[in-house]
Amino acid sequence: MAADGTARNTIHGLRRRVESLGRKTVAGVEELGHGGTLFGESLFWLIMGPRRRQPVRLDAVVAQMVEVGIGAVPIVAVLTATIGVMLAIQGIYTLRTFGAESQVTLGIAYSMVREFSPLITGILIAGRSGSALAARIGIMKINQEIDALRVMGIEPVRFLVVPALVAMVVMLPALTLFGDLIGLLAAGIYVSADLGISLSAYADNIINILSPNDLWHGLGKSVIFAILITLIGVVNGAAVSGGAEGVGRYTTRAVVHAISAIVVTDMLFAFVVTRG
Amino acid sequence: MAKPTDLLSRPKVIEVTDLVAHYGDRMILRGVTMDVREGEIMVIMGGSGSGKSTLLRHLLSLEAKTSGRVRLLDQDIDDLSPVAFQELRKKMGVAFQSGALFSSMTVGENIMLPLHEHTRLDRSTMEIMVRMKMEVVSLAGFENLMPSELSGGMIKRAAVARAIVMDPRLLFFDEPSAGLDPVVASALDDLILKLRDAMGMSIVVVTHELESAFKIADRITVLDHGDILFLGSVEEVRDHPSERIQNLLNRRTEEEVLDPDEYLRRLTGMNVGDGGARAGNVP
Incomplete structure (x- = not known):
């Protein structure tokens, strides 16, 4: 009897876990679908908006660009400069073992432009603007502001999502490029001080090493990160329920999802591009 | 207040037929049939969970219905193209329970938004129109404040100003008196009457405030568990012999x-x- 009961409990527990896993998988696939639909709708309104008498407003895009881009310049500068110096320190330390510290520029140039600048800028913007977007959409949802837009005949995707998406797609690569320059400059200052190379010689070296492909590699990734950050922010914002507590929960979720997506995409991108 | 016989001779501006709606597996509206006549104030009443807010959301086309028909201004909303539907929405205004003002915009910008999005008027003309609507709702001079700087009653009035800025033919109110003290609530009722009388709007008000409903309504729809319990004039509802209706109106629970x-x-x-x-x- 007791053994029967234990077996029944085990089966029941197992079934509950499988059901829970199934529900989470379905919810995950649904969210992916929502993100894809949102992207499609955004492109639709961007292109077809004027024909539907609902053009995307340039002033809204510019306002978002200022919020996403200009406001992030100081923190991007600080972090990419720090990463640049860190790369220089680690590179010189490692290469000194082989007496090849003069080759540190090679590592700095590739690492900064292809990897660290887009990654750090993406993570930073996910934390800064992705969370703000999720919170904004979430608060608008619980305050019925999104309903108000729809009733006024203003398409919410066109009014809220497209300006944020366009601003992100323009400003994240711009910030990445800015991060490249600051990171390389900061690394150069350290390298010239440590190895006694002039800054102009360091700059010449960097220009000789880097090809436009390296630059596109980093900027291409940042465009994908921009799309991911926006869509994840909006999907989580639109899913908010349960008042202010819900806004906090989904904002955190948006940041965690965006950073995870950025890191995984970064790895996949690097894998695909380096095989090509 | 118009006599019911006069009212029923007017054209229908809203016509709902056999509207059925679900949230998940739960049936919220069970075949609602009703209409609103031109220049009428229709009040929808009912207890919590009666489906009155859901009915309003369906009238605003904010929810997908299970079955039934909704006609607004002689147009079946299912037959409309997206552009035609957008045009129809320009003839509708809504004042939500929370006001739903955009917190990142000033009061003036909130009210100007529909004009900015749907017209090609120059800014100075739009500003004049905004000031005019703000005067209608007795909020003149507050256009540069942020919504967070307004009181509850002022937020509702600003929401009304935004709802009427395009001079809509249909105006909807969701719980206009909720959260307001009796004096402010009464002033808002007067404003609703003024909008009907001065601007000829057809108005739907969802409320559970009996006093307010009796003051402003031409007709009242009493909803209970997704069904229409009664639809008639204020007098008919007030004097209705049904104990169930009287209990609902007086908010006496079954307990x-x-x-x-x-x-x-x-x-x-x-x-x-x-x-x-x-x-x-x-x-």
Whole structure:
């Protein structure tokens, strides 16, 4: 009897876990679908908006660009400069073992432009603007502001999502490029001080090493990160329920999802591009 | 207030036929049929969970219905192209319960938004129109404040100003008196009457405030558990002999109306006449 009961409990527990896993998988696939639909709708309104008498407003895009881009310049500068110096320190330390510290520029140039600048800028913007977007959409949802837009005949995707998406797609690569320059400059200052190379010689070296492909590699990734950050922010914002507590929960979720997506995409991108 | 006979000779601006709506598996509206006439104030009343807010959301096309028809201004909303539907929405205004003002915009910008999005008027003309609407709702001079700087009553009035800025033919109010003190609520009722009388709008008001409903309504729809319990003039509703309607109107819950023994029997499933489940006898 007791053994029967234990077996029944085990089966029941197992079934509950499988059901829970199934529900989470379905919810995950649904969210992916929502993100894809949102992207499609955004492109639709961007292109077809004027024909539907609902053009995307340039002033809204510019306002978002200022919020996403200009406001992030100081923190991007600080972090990419720090990463640049860190790369220089680690590179010189490692290469000194082989007496090849003069080759540190090679590592700095590739690492900064292809990897660290887009990654750090993406993570930073996910934390800064992705969370703000999720919170904004979430608060608008619980305050019925999104309903108000729809009733006024203003398409919410066109009014809220497209300006944020366009601003992100323009400003994240711009910030990445800015991060490249600051990171390389900061690394150069350290390298010239440590190895006694002039800054102009360091700059010449960097220009000789880097090809436009390296630059596109980093900027291409940042465009994908921009799309991911926006869509994840909006999907989580639109899913908010349960008042202010819900806004906090989904904002955190948006940041965690965006950073995870950025890191995984970064790895996949690097894998695909380096095989090509 | 128009006489019911006069009202019924006017054209229908809203026509709902056999509207059925679900949230998940739960049926919220069970075949609602009603209409609103031109220049009428229709008040939709009912207790919590009666489906009045859901009905409003369907009138605003904010929800997908299960079945039935909704016609607004002689147009079946299912037959409309997206562009035609957008044009129809320009003829509708809504003042939501929370006001739903955009917190990142000033009051003036909030009210100007529909003009900015749907017209090609120059800014100075739009500003004049905004000022005019703000005067209608007695908010002149507050256009540069942020919504967070307004009181509850002012937020509702600003929401009304935004709802009427395009001079809509249909105006909807969701719980306009909720959260307001009686004086401010009464002023808002006067504003609703003024909008009907001065601007000829057809107005739908969802409320559970009896006093407000009796003051402003031409007709009242009483909803209960997704069904229309009664639809008629204020007098007909007020004097209706049905105990159920009177209980709903007076917000007496079933628990208050039931005999205490019967209430306990329903709760516990036991006969309590002999004292079997009375509190004192519970071990």
